[in-house]
Amino acid sequence: MQGYSLLSLARNAISHHEGWQKAWRSPELKAEYDVVVVGGGGHGLATAYYLAKEHGFKNIAVVEAGWIGGGNTGRNTTVVRSNYLFPQSAEFYDFSLKLFEEMSSELNFNVMLRQAGMVTLLHSRHDVEVMRRNLNAMHMNGVDSVWLDAGEVADIASGINMSADARYPIKGGILQKRGGVARHDGVAWGYARAADALGVDIIQQCAVTGFDIKNGNVCGVRTQKGNIKTKKVAVAVAGHSGVLAEMAGFRLPITSMALQACVSQPLKPVFDAVVLSPAAGVYISQSDKGEMVMGGGLDMYPSYAQRGNVHTLEQVIAGVVELFPNLSRVKLMRQWAGIVDIVHDSSPIIGHTPVAGMYINCGFGTGGFKATPAGGFTLAHTVAHDKPHKLNEAFSLKRFETGAFIDEMGAAGISH
Amino acid sequence: MLKISCPWCFERSEEEFVFGGPSHLARPNNNDEISDKKWAEYLFMRDNVKGVSLERWGHVHGCGQWFNMARDSVSHKIHFTYKMGEQPPKNWQSICGGDDE
Numbered sequence: 001m002q003g004y005s006l007l008s009l010a011r012n013a014i015s016h017h018e019g020w021q022k023a024w025r026s027p028e029l030k031a032e033y034d035v036v037v038v039g040g041g042g043h044g045l046a047t048a049y050y051l052a053k054e055h056g057f058k059n060i061a062v063v064e065a066g067w068i069g070g071g072n073t074g075r076n077t078t079v080v081r082s083n084y085l086f087p088q089s090a091e092f093y094d095f096s097l098k099l100f101e102e103m104s105s106e107l108n109f110n111v112m113l114r115q116a117g118m119v120t121l122l123h124s125r126h127d128v129e130v131m132r133r134n135l136n137a138m139h140m141n142g143v144d145s146v147w148l149d150a151g152e153v154a155d156i157a158s159g160i161n162m163s164a165d166a167r168y169p170i171k172g173g174i175l176q177k178r179g180g181v182a183r184h185d186g187v188a189w190g191y192a193r194a195a196d197a198l199g200v201d202i203i204q205q206c207a208v209t210g211f212d213i214k215n216g217n218v219c220g221v222r223t224q225k226g227n228i229k230t231k232k233v234a235v236a237v238a239g240h241s242g243v244l245a246e247m248a249g250f251r252l253p254i255t256s257m258a259l260q261a262c263v264s265q266p267l268k269p270v271f272d273a274v275v276l277s278p279a280a281g282v283y284i285s286q287s288d289k290g291e292m293v294m295g296g297g298l299d300m301y302p303s304y305a306q307r308g309n310v311h312t313l314e315q316v317i318a319g320v321v322e323l324f325p326n327l328s329r330v331k332l333m334r335q336w337a338g339i340v341d342i343v344h345d346s347s348p349i350i351g352h353t354p355v356a357g358m359y360i361n362c363g364f365g366t367g368g369f370k371a372t373p374a375g376g377f378t379l380a381h382t383v384a385h386d387k388p389h390k391l392n393e394a395f396s397l398k399r400f401e402t403g404a405f406i407d408e409m410g411a412a413g414i415s416h
Numbered sequence: 417m418l419k420i421s422c423p424w425c426f427e428r429s430e431e432e433f434v435f436g437g438p439s440h441l442a443r444p445n446n447n448d449e450i451s452d453k454k455w456a457e458y459l460f461m462r463d464n465v466k467g468v469s470l471e472r473w474g475h476v477h478g479c480g481q482w483f484n485m486a487r488d489s490v491s492h493k494i495h496f497t498y499k500m501g502e503q504p505p506k507n508w509q510s511i512c513g514g515d516d517e
């Protein structure tokens with residue numbers, strides 16, 4: 001792999017940047033692999049990377065229906081944070097955030113992590129009471145979080161409507177300073193390039209169409225580009241998990257729905273942090289390019305159409321304008337949606353499936369970008385050892401039978 | 417935005433409705449002997465169909481009635497709606513097979 005550094009930048013400038021290698025190869029699909037990863041989003045690519053790096057697998061394919069990062073990985077609003085409520089989630093997401101903090105040097109790829117903090121706004125006495133409690137839970141879990149009074153919120157979220165008769169009056173906030181944003185494409189590309197350098201074959205434009213299963217064991221994967229023999233399959237296809245599960249003959253506790261986001265025209269710097277208002281149903285940050293990045297809740301019925309509804313978009317915009325009246329004349333530039341995998345308790349599923357040799361990473365729903373490194377790391381461990389890592393033990397499919405749910409809806413109350 | 421034909425109120429805007437899960441799910445009634453696995457199947461496991469399936473919807477900001485709908489989750493096309501307690505036509509899958517994406 002050609003390393004990226006100041007020196008290599010200077011060297012390549014001399015040859016007008018025409019001498020750069022491709023960041024990853026486009027190899028032919030082989031007839032047999034030790035592990036086939038289905039889905040070339042962040043989670044699939046990270047899984048392949050950690051399988052090669054941590055567990056010494058040499059013969060791995062990532063099979064992607066479209067282009068890598070073209071699913072939810074390239075559609076999310078890039079918020080990273082770890083201020084979850086329950087200890088299992090806090091441990092998992094905080095580990096993920098730590099991997100994010102090291103990612104650019106680990107992968108030799110700038111993922112443009114910007115830890116300018118994430119503020120959750122509190123608009124009523126009830127918000128304040130609930131969040132005081134959640135803040136204590138976060139401290140018990142060892143996650144950094146601080147209390148903000150209304151004035152401190154106004155300093156961070158400049159332009160916020162502080163008037164006493166605002167629809168969403170500001171009563172305070174909580175701040176995770178280590179929260180922030182990262183470049184989502186960069187995460188996919190960084191893992192792809194690093195995995196490729198370790199010998200992983202990334203096969204794009206190659207949808208998986210079926211599985212060969214004998215006596216309950218997976219023994220092959222059928223794809224648009226031919227059949228593959230393999231004893232281990234790792235599925236990380238987010239919104240399409242139900243479709244892949246059906247191919248393998250089982251069902252999942254997942255409903256696929258559209259989640260949308262939008263960006264404004266680029267502006268001069270407005271504020272640095274991510275600002276979330278559970279009551280207004282919106283969150284907003286400013287990208288490095290200057291666009292205001294905005295999102296909200298789900299379109300409330302099952303969908304595989306990556307479009308999104310006008311009235312959901314309208315709600316998001318209405319919430320933003322209530323909070324930041326000075327943005328009311330700003331033009332929207334783009335709107336889109338991704339198909340997210342919604343689970344009853346808003347927690348992921350990482351682990352075994354009913355088919356031996358087949359493992360799954362899904363159910364991240366509206367908030368799995370921040371989990372990309374930990375999702376890949378723990379799935380790789382589970383595949384390599386046929387046993388979950390300590391961090392993903394609680395996130396098995398079994399919890400739907402035992403009832404040991406990790407209900408995180410309360411921790412954020414909103415999608416992101 | 418969908419225009420939904422409530423069997424009681426006819427065509428109304430999507431915003432008046434809620435989605436209420438798949439239709440024709442029968443609650444197991446052998447509570448004493450049913451296994452946790454079977455119970456989880458009923459409560460949580462879903463077909464999550466990519467294409468046409470039968471769904472329950474409620475006209476919560478209208479007449480308040482629940483009803484069934486055959487809807488495509490890719491094109492969002494609504495093929496037909498029918499009342500609670502009714503069954504879809506036997507050949508509903510071929511009726512809906514038409515010219516969808």
Ligand SMILES: Cc1cc2nc3c(=O)[nH]c(=O)nc-3n(C[C@H](O)[C@H](O)[C@H](O)COP(=O)(O)OP(=O)(O)OC[C@H]3O[C@@H](n4cnc5c(N)ncnc54)[C@H](O)[C@@H]3O)c2cc1C
Pocket residue numbers: 038039040041042043044063064065066067068069070071072073074075076077078079080206207208209236237238239240244259260261295336337338339340361364365366367368369370371415416
């Ligand atoms: C609008 C929006 C905003 C979001 N905001 C945030 C946020 O701010 N912070 C956060 O943490 N999370 C956020 N999320 C959630 C986050 O994007 C996802 O949880 C995460 O990116 C999932 O990654 P993945 O790799 O599992 O899935 P994806 O990136 O969706 O990758 C799955 C891949 O599988 C491929 N695939 C599907 N079927 C097949 C097949 N048959 N064969 C081969 N390949 C197949 C797809 O083409 C796709 O590339 C947001 C999501 C959306 C839609």
Ligand SMILES: [Zn+2]
Pocket residue numbers: 422423424425426475478479480481
């Ligand atoms: Zn009605």
